[in-house]
Structure formats: structure tokens, C-alpha cells
């Protein structure tokens with residue numbers, strides 16, 4: 001943002017080019033290599049500078065700009081894209097014998113005299129996509145579709161940070177293919193999948209069955225803003241067309257992709273011959289449990305690309321590769337009980353309590369049945385013998401009820417009529433049953449408190465689940481704000497079993513430290529429905545103060561990238577609820593200080609805390625940009641004249657606001673003077 005107005009077009013171009021390249025390099029370090037070199041703040045400030053420049057000089061924005069990863073408006077439907085080379089699927093083998101047949105077929109076809117070199121890789125359970133790079137620039141991305149025609153999901157793919165918008169290359173772009181169609185898999189990590197489902201459950205939305213469905217649902221969103229929030233990832237595993245470069249081995253091509261900045265699947269291995277390849281497949285099978293992503297098998301490919309060419313394709317699948325499918329992870333066990341748990345938003349979830357069983361290396365002793373309807377559909381009864389799997393390698397799931405093993409003693413489950421935690425009334429919302437007592441329901445309060453004190457929120461060290469339960473059960477605290485009253489309750493605390501002087505001191509010190517909290521964390525801590533860490537950051541970044549967020553209309557909220565009508569509704573109604581405002585007031589009165597983003601960065605700006613009002617048209621900036629300019633200096637911009645306004649900036653055709661400002665006796669300045677003020681304060 002620094003001195004934008006003083007930049008000539010040439011200077012701006014130089015700066016935009018440099019920032020684009022630098023930011024893309026840091027993206028690569030961060031997302032592909034997981035080895036960031038600079039703190040987030042430095043990245044953010046470069047990104048903001050680039051955004052400012054691009055707004056001032058829209059014609060200089062580069063197609064590989066990192067700012068184009070979000071903020072593309074939704075489309076009504078995806079365009080169709082014809083694949084230049086068809087995207088085939090793979091034949092499956094399930095046993096070693098079948099794999100031996102595959103190897104023998106290849107040997108025969110090639111009339112080979114020595115063992116074939118193979119490359120083995122995980123088969124990532126995601127969605128197949130094609131990314132087209134022309135002279136290193138990402139120009140189009142599409143789904144597989146029917147193999148011949150897919151859907152254009154370029155805008156959505158651009159939101160995936162791991163996908164380079166421009167390939168990395170030596171300075172002069174030498175050594176890059178002129179056309180490269182990268183084939184690969186868009187996927188969601190198991191962890192992100194669990195997080196997303198938790199969020200959906202809290203928001204009474206249907207959960208995704210497995211990471212693959214979640215990734216598919218997220219990629220095929222007409223609004224790329226939604227895709228951006230889902231933190232998808234990408235692995236490359238092959239190529240469609242390629243011009244201007246060639247490789248001898250599949251493994252060499254994958255290594256080149258990595259140099260270009262394109263992530264490839266981990267645990268790739270080149271193997272000489274059948275035996276070595278098969279043992280690599282077995283290693284991949286045992287990697288499955290700890291893999292951060294869902295795997296539905298492993299893929300074996302002939303490594304020599306000349307042999308690949310000679311082998312060629314059948315109609316649906318290639319001759320040179322095969323998928324080795326892992327056996328289903330399942331275990332047989334018994335349903336000991338079906339219990340109901342109450343979540344943070346009051347949803348009552350039936351959970352099957354199981355006799356512990358090993359499912360693919362993990363002991364499972366409970367499985368959520370999600371909703372009563374789902375439970376009823378499967379007809380799970382207490383005492384039933386069941387098969388348990390892990391959906392997408394993650395979530396324990398009752399896969400099948402072995403009805404033929406029923407003895408007649410099994411007991412059907414009935415949903416309780418009142419909340420199992422507090423006895424409150426229950427209502428049915430869609431597929432969910434929900435206790436309506438909110439924070440008056442202990443189960444809900446318990447989880448809200450845990451969320452409130454958690455790492456991403458107030459980060460109170462030492463107040464884990466165990467202590468929070470004790471504090472609530474013993475009546476030491478009654479709501480979230482009471483955490484900040486604990487220093488007055490030393491006696492009560494010391495009376496709790498397991499609490500000592502030292503622990504108490506550490507706890508109180510941590511509470512004291514957590515009182516100064518960044519706006520984004522504070523918003524997240526409030527537990528507003530639909531406001532996870534990402535949305536909280538967006539709100540903080542764009543509105544910059546709690547007051548502004550409280551006041552923002554639904555329309556204003558929806559202008560923020562990542563905020564749709566549902567989130568806007570939820571945020572706006574949260575701040576209209578007097579009970580919530582009382583909690584915020586109480587937190588403030590107990591010494592909680594919410595730090596606005598500008599206060600942290602522009603601590604010494606002389607314009608900090610000043611109020612600007614813009615009226616009429618400015619020559620150099622849109623009103624919105626001018627507003628951001630002053631906000632970046634710690635000042636704020638309002639739209640109604642009042643005694644609180646320090647500067648009224650009058651552009652062309654100012655109108656009634658200027659009149660009103662004159663009546664109020666405010667300081668009115670013209671556009672050039674405004675720039676002088678800004679310049680002077682930038683220099684300060």
C-alpha cells in the first residue's frame with residue numbers, strides 16, 4: 001500500500017511482478033514443502049500490498065497472481081471441457097496371483113527378457129482432475145467427467161494453494177514444457193475431513209460419508225469461495241499431453257513435476273521386477289493406517305515411458321498400470337449399548353458402544369450412528385452382531401447388521417423424549433434432535449467452555465476438559481466469562497481435588513495472559529455458528545474491529561470473501577441477541593482486551609484512532625480503496641458526518657454530507673491535501 005499514488009506505471013509493474021513471484025515462491029515453500037521461510041504477517045502484508053497495487057492498476061494484474069486464488073464470483077454451471085487425451089481408469093487386482101498375471105501379460109506383450117522396472121505409488125482416494133499449463137501458466141483445470149469430457153473447475157482449482165499458478169522454472173523459462181497436462185488427484189486430508197464434519201454437525205448440516213465425497217462436494221461448488229474454505233490438496237500422478245519436453249522414466253517425470261512446484265504422492269518407489277514391486281505394495285498397505293489421506297489401494301506402473309508407449313491403452317484402461325486394491329478394513333463385533341451424546345450446539349447424537357475390535361490396526365469401541373433416521377434405517381439394536389469399517393479409512397462406522405445372528409433378545413433403541421444431559425425439551429430440526437436450552441444445558445456449556453479455552457481461541461493453558469468439568473460440576477463457574485473471575489475464587493479452586501498452589505498460579509497466569517486477544521481469535525472463541533477459524537480471520541481482516549462487525553449489515557458481511565448468506569445471517573443474529581452482548585460486555589468488564597488487526601501493525605501511526613469521512617468522487621481511488629488506505633494506517637472511515645469525524649475528504653460533487661459537515665464545523669480537505677496527510681503519515 002506504501003505510496004501507491006507516487007508510483008509510475010512502470011514502477012508499479014516492476015513491483016507487481018516482483019511481489020507475484022515472491023508470493024508464489026512462499027506459497028510453494030509453505031504449501032508444497034511445508035517449509036515456510038517468513039512469518040505469516042510478512043506474507044500477509046506483501047499480499048495486501050499486491051492487492052492494493054492491483055486495484056490501482058488492474059491492467060497490470062498477472063494471470064498467476066496469488067490474489068486470484070479467492071474472490072472469483074460463482075458461476076451458474078460448469079462449462080464442459082473436452083480432454084485432448086482421454087482420462088482412463090485402472091484395472092484392479094486383489095491378490096498376489098492376479099498381480100503375477102499382470103506382470104506376465106506385460107512380459108509376453110513386450111517379449112521381455114529381463115524383469116520389468118515398476119513404479120509403485122499410493123492410490124489416493126480423491127477426485128481425478130487435469131491441470132493444463134501453457135508455457136508454465138495454469139490456464140485450465142477440469143474434472144475427469146466421463147473420461148472424454150469433463151467440467152471446467154479452473155476457478156475452484158485456483159483456490160487450492162498447492163496447485164501452482166505458474167510452474168517454477170529457471171529464470172528464462174527454459175526447460176519447461178510448452179504444453180503440460182498434469183493428471184492428478186484432488187483430495188482432503190483425514191484431519192480436514194474430520195474438522196469439516198465436526199463443523200457441519202455443529203451447524204446441523206448433513207455430514208460427508210468419507211474424505212472422497214467431501215473432496216468431490218467441495219471441488220464441484222459453483223461458488224469457489226466455498227471451495228477455498230475447504231482446504232483441499234492435490235497430488236500429481238501422471239500426464240495427458242506434453243509438448244516441448246520429454247522424459248525417459250515415469251519416476252523422472254514425477255521428479256521434474258516436483259521441481260516445477262507440483263506436489264506428487266509420497267512413498268513413490270521404483271522396483272526391479274515382480275517380487276520387489278509386490279513387497280512395495282504390501283508396504284503401502286501397511287502405510288494406509290497412518291497416511292494423512294485416504295487410500296483405497298496402490299498403483300503399479302511400468303516406469304520406462306518407451307515401454308508405456310509400446311504397451312498402450314485398452315478402451316477403458318491402460319495396459320501399463322494396474323491398481324492393487326486393499327482388502328476392506330472391517331471387524332466383527334457386538335453392540336453393547338446405544339447411548340446419546342449432546343454436542344456444543346445441543347444436537348443429540350446416538351452412538352453405538354461396541355465391544356472393542358481391531359479395525360485395520362486401530363481399536364474401535366464406539367461408532368457414531370449420526371442421526372436417529374440413519375440408525376432406524378440400518379435397524380441397529382442393542383445386542384446385535386455388526387460389521388464395523390472405517391469410512392474413508394477414518395470414521396468408525398457400523399457397516400452392516402448381521403440380522404441372521406439375532407437371538408430375539410436384542411433391544412430396539414428409542415430416542416429419549418428429553419435432553420439426556422439437562423432434561424430440557426427436545427425439538428427436531430431436519431434430521432437432528434436438539435436440546436433447546438442452550439448454555440443452560442450443562443453438556444452444551446461444557447463443550448462451549450472447552451472451545452472457548454482451546455488453542456485457537458483464548459488458549460488458556462491448564463484448563464482442559466477435566467478441570468472445566470470440575471469447575472462446572474462444583475459450581476465454581478457458570479458461564480464462559482467466569483473464567484476471568486477465577487482469580488477471585490482461589491479458595492474454591494484450592495478446595496478441588498488435585499489443585500495445588502503452583503498449578504493455581506500457573507493457571508491464573510495463563511488466564512491473565514489470554515486476556516489480550518486478537519480479534520480473529522476472539523470471534524472464533526465466541527462459538528458463533530458457522531464461524532470457524534477461517535471465517536473469523538476473514539471477518540477480522542476485512543472489518544478490523546469488533547464494533548464494525550457488530551454493526552455490519554448482512555449485505556456488508558456478504559461482501560467479505562468466504563462469507564455467504566448463511567454465515568452473514570448467523571453472525572448478524574448473534575450480535576443482535578442481547579444475551580450474547582451481555583457476555584461480551586461481561587468479558588470486557590473483566591479486563592478482556594480485543595486487539596484489532598490495525599492496532600497491532602500500526603502501533604505508532606499518527607493517524608491511529610482518527611476518523612475519516614469521504615464524500616464525492618475521488619480522482620485516484622475508489623471510495624472503498626481510500627477507506628482501506630486509511631484503515632491500513634490505523635484510522636477508520638465512516639459514512640455519516642458527526643462530531644467524531646476528524647477529517648472530511650471532499651472529492652468532486654460532494655453533496656449533502658459536505659453541507660452537514662460544514663454545519664458541524666468539521667475539518668474539510670480536498671483530495672490533494674488528503675494525499676499529503678497520508679504521505680506525511682506514511683513517512684512517520
Ligand code: IVH
Pocket residue numbers: 087088089090121122123124125126127128129184185237238265299317318321323
Ligand atoms: S495412474 C490411466 N496413479 O485412480 C489412469 N491413478 O481408478 C492412470 N488415482 O482415474 C492413473 N491415485 O484418478 C494413478 N497414484 C495414482 C493414483 C491414481 C489415484 C486415481 C486416478 C484414476 C483412478 C483409477
